[in-house]
Amino acid sequence: MHRPHRRRLLRSALAFALLVGVVVAISQLAGVAERREAGQPTVLEFDTPHETWMVQAPADAARELPAATAKLGGGKTGGELSGDWHEVRLGSEVTAAEAEAAFGAAGATNVEPVLPRVPYDEPTATDDAVPASDGAAPSTEAPSSHEDGAVATGVATQLRNGPVSAARIGEQWALAQPSDQDIDAPEAWQVGTGAGAVVAVIDTGVDASHPDLAGRVLPGRDFSGSATGATVDKVGHGTAVASIIAANGTAMAGVAPDAKILPLKVFRDSASAFSMSGYVQAIRYAADQGVDAINISLGCGGSTSCYSKAELDALDYASTKGVEIVVAAGNGDANGNGLDNDSPKTPDFPSGYELPGLIAVTSSTRAGDRSTWANYGASTVDLAAPGEGILVAAPLGSYRSVTGTSFSAPMVSGAVALVAAANPGIGVDDLKSRILQSAVASRTLAGRVVSGGILNANGALYAVGAANVSGGGAATTVTKPTPTAPRSRASIGTPPTLAWTLPAGWRSARVLLSGPGGRFDQTVSASSRAVSQPARAWRSGTYEWRVQARTPAGTLVTSATSYYTLLPRLGAWVMSGRVRTGGRSVRLRVGYAASVPQATVQVRITHGSSVLHSGRAERRTMHVRGTGSPRRGWFEYDAKLARSLRRGERIVVEVRVVAGGQTLVRRFGATAR
Numbered sequence: 001m002h003r004p005h006r007r008r009l010l011r012s013a014l015a016f017a018l019l020v021g022v023v024v025a026i027s028q029l030a031g032v033a034e035r036r037e038a039g040q041p042t043v044l045e046f047d048t049p050h051e052t053w054m055v056q057a058p059a060d061a062a063r064e065l066p067a068a069t070a071k072l073g074g075g076k077t078g079g080e081l082s083g084d085w086h087e088v089r090l091g092s093e094v095t096a097a098e099a100e101a102a103f104g105a106a107g108a109t110n111v112e113p114v115l116p117r118v119p120y121d122e123p124t125a126t127d128d129a130v131p132a133s134d135g136a137a138p139s140t141e142a143p144s145s146h147e148d149g150a151v152a153t154g155v156a157t158q159l160r161n162g163p164v165s166a167a168r169i170g171e172q173w174a175l176a177q178p179s180d181q182d183i184d185a186p187e188a189w190q191v192g193t194g195a196g197a198v199v200a201v202i203d204t205g206v207d208a209s210h211p212d213l214a215g216r217v218l219p220g221r222d223f224s225g226s227a228t229g230a231t232v233d234k235v236g237h238g239t240a241v242a243s244i245i246a247a248n249g250t251a252m253a254g255v256a257p258d259a260k261i262l263p264l265k266v267f268r269d270s271a272s273a274f275s276m277s278g279y280v281q282a283i284r285y286a287a288d289q290g291v292d293a294i295n296i297s298l299g300c301g302g303s304t305s306c307y308s309k310a311e312l313d314a315l316d317y318a319s320t321k322g323v324e325i326v327v328a329a330g331n332g333d334a335n336g337n338g339l340d341n342d343s344p345k346t347p348d349f350p351s352g353y354e355l356p357g358l359i360a361v362t363s364s365t366r367a368g369d370r371s372t373w374a375n376y377g378a379s380t381v382d383l384a385a386p387g388e389g390i391l392v393a394a395p396l397g398s399y400r401s402v403t404g405t406s407f408s409a410p411m412v413s414g415a416v417a418l419v420a421a422a423n424p425g426i427g428v429d430d431l432k433s434r435i436l437q438s439a440v441a442s443r444t445l446a447g448r449v450v451s452g453g454i455l456n457a458n459g460a461l462y463a464v465g466a467a468n469v470s471g472g473g474a475a476t477t478v479t480k481p482t483p484t485a486p487r488s489r490a491s492i493g494t495p496p497t498l499a500w501t502l503p504a505g506w507r508s509a510r511v512l513l514s515g516p517g518g519r520f521d522q523t524v525s526a527s528s529r530a531v532s533q534p535a536r537a538w539r540s541g542t543y544e545w546r547v548q549a550r551t552p553a554g555t556l557v558t559s560a561t562s563y564y565t566l567l568p569r570l571g572a573w574v575m576s577g578r579v580r581t582g583g584r585s586v587r588l589r590v591g592y593a594a595s596v597p598q599a600t601v602q603v604r605i606t607h608g609s610s611v612l613h614s615g616r617a618e619r620r621t622m623h624v625r626g627t628g629s630p631r632r633g634w635f636e637y638d639a640k641l642a643r644s645l646r647r648g649e650r651i652v653v654e655v656r657v658v659a660g661g662q663t664l665v666r667r668f669g670a671t672a673r
Helices: 002-039 065-071 096-107 185-189 239-247 276-288 310-320 409-420 428-436 456-462
Strands: 045-047 052-056 078-083 085-089 110-113 198-203 258-264 291-294 298-301 322-328 359-364 383-386 390-394 398-402 482-485 490-492 497-501 507-515 530-532 541-550 556-558 562-566 570-578 585-594 600-607 610-616 622-625 631-640 650-659 662-672
Touching: 002 310, 045 428, 045 570, 052 276, 065 085, 078 276, 078 585, 085 276, 085 507, 096 110, 096 198, 110 310, 110 570, 185 456, 185 541, 198 276, 198 409, 239 390, 258 276, 276 291, 276 310, 291 409, 298 322, 310 497, 310 530, 322 409, 359 409, 383 409, 409 428, 409 456, 428 456, 482 541, 497 507, 497 541, 541 570, 570 650, 570 662, 585 600, 585 650, 600 631, 610 631
Parallel strands: 198 258, 198 291, 291 322, 322 359, 359 383, 490 562
Antiparallel strands: 045 662, 052 085, 052 110, 078 085, 390 398, 482 497, 497 530, 507 541, 541 556, 541 562, 570 585, 585 631, 600 610, 600 650, 622 631, 650 662
16 A cells, blocks of 8 residues: 555544544533533532621721732722721632631731621510429410501500500500509609600611601611611611600600600611621710610520620720610520520620620510520529510501510610619619619529519619629729629620729729730720720630729729639531532531630531431641630531432531530531532
8 A cells, every 4th residue: 555545544543533532522521511410519508608797907907908808709898887897798609717818917807707686576486385494484475566556545544653644555564564563664754754865776777757756766877778767667676676765655655755766777678688887887876976875676696606896896885985785685596495695505695795884684574574485694684674565666657566585675775764864974884783783583583684683664763873783782982993894703605894993083004814824914094994805815714803093193003803704615617618529528618616725526417317427627627717715717627428419409517516515516508509
């Protein structure tokens, strides 16, 4: 055969082989695509990705935040909100570790994902609840949202005495009822009705057009980003809260019917559209406006992940400005059982923060017992107030009956307004002391709340204040530096703000603090009366502290020693997940937090009742970041599964953190995509 002919045959054979190879490759790729489409996933899509973050950075570092945000794939960096905090929006694929690394490199001092706060109304009905061990009968007042008609007329006033009248006051058992299991509002009105006091309601807005709020609602401010404004309430929650505080008597009476309401809107016309950035701004705005009290009937509970340094900083700012802060303690779990807010497993925020003048409120029943569906806490919840079957104002000039700790808190806010109006210039410690001292004892609340009792508005007006809230009893003259918060020997779940009082003319100098890990002394300004526990003091354990101050003559005087115990605090979350090896394994990036040096982390993956994987994280894979409280870290975890995952399948990733004798279990739902 001639050589040219052989070359032509060879080229034809090579071309044919190449064509066959291309066809085979295309077929294989099509098969892979078909198999992937049919059921081989590549990622885990978790139910609650964090997209909004709060980043704290000093002015020089704040200039670098946009660049750090860009490195994370875009998003948006907002301007300074308050206290060096900035809101940053990132894609849901950005993990906590990536955010911490990027913003930390830019100079940020704190980075935290936002866990939304929710209104504390309408708890789960408790008809089938098991009686509590303290003897409190299960609450029978099922939550209700039924709307009443327009204002009823011609109904006789049922006041026992007092200057306030209202057409439907006979339905307001919390103010006055024949059994006297009420807050004694009519008796309190003999002293005053709250004229001159202002209460900020941080909520869903307040309907200023409601007849019972006419003349009581100030212009306020909308921090939610809605287009409707602070005096429009499409949810109804804020309007209900405001009416309990200051309804004018058209049909119902508020606890302080002549007080004013400053509406600050932080929900964008939906109970699920919460703005964390607006919330922290609203708290500081209220303090700057000089309000007497802030009512916060919202929160986040059941997990240490709800702790927010941004929230705490804003509340601390308000406290140092002399504002009383009244917060709802929370409505328990999905089964209608109240949770122990003292437990490091089930804390609630903001009610769990230790701050001067912060009053945490749970619910009581018509019979004067603890509401079994409401949260409690011997050291974190201060007292109870009526919270079942409460008449409130509703949209379109109507009324309804509601249940929840959301509606217990404004009972106390109204009483605070009465005391503040009758005692201009009263301090937050003194005011809180009067509220707690005058609480009416209840057997079912003993050992469950600080005061052991239920709000009595009239008693608060006649109570004698005390410089030291923890001591109770009659007021004493302060002759030396005196620690006031946390309460001495208290066991608390989060790093506290240390507060103290001084005699007139004295100047603060230093706070001497020691505990696990060493000494954490701080120099403070002469006018300071409170300081946050340093972030470097992150470990759990017992701390002791004293305050040093100078007399008018310049002599340095040291207070007596006060003690508190910081309970172990644990956290866990899953940041991302990749499906590998055709669905037979997953790589998870798991975050955890612990306030003790050693923590064990276990991971379990289930599908329905089937366990697909169970194992323990190797310590060498963990990466601890920062010195915050609690200390946070993350690790990558490779899990071999008992069978392959299919696209669209739902799994649950369970993360168990064990440290300091405490165990936290959190479960995260995810879908294979």
